[in-house]
Structures are given as structure tokens and as C-alpha cells.
Amino acid sequence: MTTLAPYKFPGVYMIQDKDRMALCTESLAPGLSVYGEKIVIHENNEYRIWSPRRSKLSAAIKNGLSEMPIQPGSKVLYLGAASGTTVSHCSDILGFNGTVYAVEFSERTARELVHLAASRNNIIPIVEDARHPTRYTSIVAGPIDVVYQDVAQPNQATILYENLKTFCSFGAWGMLAIKARSIDSVSELDEIYSKEIAMLDNLGLQIVENIDLSPLEKDHRFIVCRVTEELT
Numbered sequence: 001m002t003t004l005a006p007y008k009f010p011g012v013y014m015i016q017d018k019d020r021m022a023l024c025t026e027s028l029a030p031g032l033s034v035y036g037e038k039i040v041i042h043e044n045n046e047y048r049i050w051s052p053r054r055s056k057l058s059a060a061i062k063n064g065l066s067e068m069p070i071q072p073g074s075k076v077l078y079l080g081a082a083s084g085t086t087v088s089h090c091s092d093i094l095g096f097n098g099t100v101y102a103v104e105f106s107e108r109t110a111r112e113l114v115h116l117a118a119s120r121n122n123i124i125p126i127v128e129d130a131r132h133p134t135r136y137t138s139i140v141a142g143p144i145d146v147v148y149q150d151v152a153q154p155n156q157a158t159i160l161y162e163n164l165k166t167f168c169s170f171g172a173w174g175m176l177a178i179k180a181r182s183i184d185s186v187s188e189l190d191e192i193y194s195k196e197i198a199m200l201d202n203l204g205l206q207i208v209e210n211i212d213l214s215p216l217e218k219d220h221r222f223i224v225c226r227v228t229e230e231l232t
Helices: 056-062 085-094 107-117 156-167 189-202
Strands: 003-006 013-016 021-026 039-042 045-049 075-079 099-104 123-127 146-149 173-179 205-212 220-227
Touching (some): 013 045, 056 085, 085 099, 156 189, 173 189
Parallel strands (some): 075 146
Antiparallel strands (some): 003 013, 039 045
């Protein structure tokens, strides 16, 4: 017997059958699998299993995330969208009244993202470099509620800050998957994390959560922060 119940965040569910208990989202595009994820039908609705080993946001939820700024109806700027695995689950959560602006630098990878957006009207793909937010100001209709970042760059804190400064106002949220070895390949992990978090704090962002993603994601921390003062 399969049971399904709302999780603690709107738009996120917990499903359980004889084999497993897993996070899932209700599909905004029924009948379509995005990355080979299992699809479960429950009471005539379609739900997509959200693997914490395929999505850092799912891993953060699995490891105890308590603040989830991505809500139904939110406007989200997603940096480092890749082919759209996590973007697709954000799309489910946002629903028809929300929007996710999905930024991906690689044209080759972005082809899959564009294909995904063809079946989901709340995804707007942007093939651009997240280090230069002014290049896509004409596409993004702000203000943005949440900037979500998952990029493999050395200056991850700065990229998040520049996008928050460009598109957000007081009260907006930042969500950052810190990829330690993309920043520094030799230093101690705690030292790398501390420097990035200190930089966010010095830039005027309030750190709300700091979650270790191991063992689901190696050498990653998930940071939730908030704009509590004017960013200059």
C-alpha cells in the first residue's frame, strides 16, 4: 500500500510504499519523466520521486533543512541550472503561478534545459554566465524572491551576492550549495566553508542555516541566507 502526506514545506511530499520512504513533488507535467526518476500515481495524481543523491536541495531537506524559501508562487533565479534536474522539482513546487529563471552557461547542457522548459511554462531558460547578472536583466522580471546557486566556480559567495544585489530587495533569500573543491583543492574543508560564510556575512547577508550535505554529497555545504539590509 502506498501512502502520501504533505511534508513540512508546501509543495513537497513524503511518499511511502513497501520498498521505501522518499521525498517527492507533484508533477506539473504529468506523463513526462525528466531524468529517469520514478513516477508514482496516487489518487489519480502523479508524483515524482526526488532523490537526495541527484539534487542538493533534496539532500539539504533530507539532512534537516528547516527554512524553505522556495514556495508555491515564488519567483526564483536559479544559477547553475545544468540540464534541469533540481529545476524541474522547483517547477513542481512553484506551480503555475510561480516562475524559475534558470541560468546555465554551457550551451550544450542548456539544450536539455530548453527542452524541459518546452513542457513547463514556469521555467524560463537563460544561456548566460552567472558571474555577469547585468547580461540577463532584460529577461528576469524582478523582484526575485529567492536566488538559488549551484555553480562550480571559485568565487561562489561573490556570484550569489551580485545576483542578489541585482535582482532582489529587502527580505529576499539566497540558497547556496558551496562546492568546496571548486574553490580550493588543497585546504581543509572547514577552512574553505568558514571563509565563504564569513564573506557572505561581510557582504551584509544574514546566515540562517548551514547544513552539511554528507554523505549524500561529498565536500558540500548548503547555506541559506537572507537580505536584511541594503546591498551596495
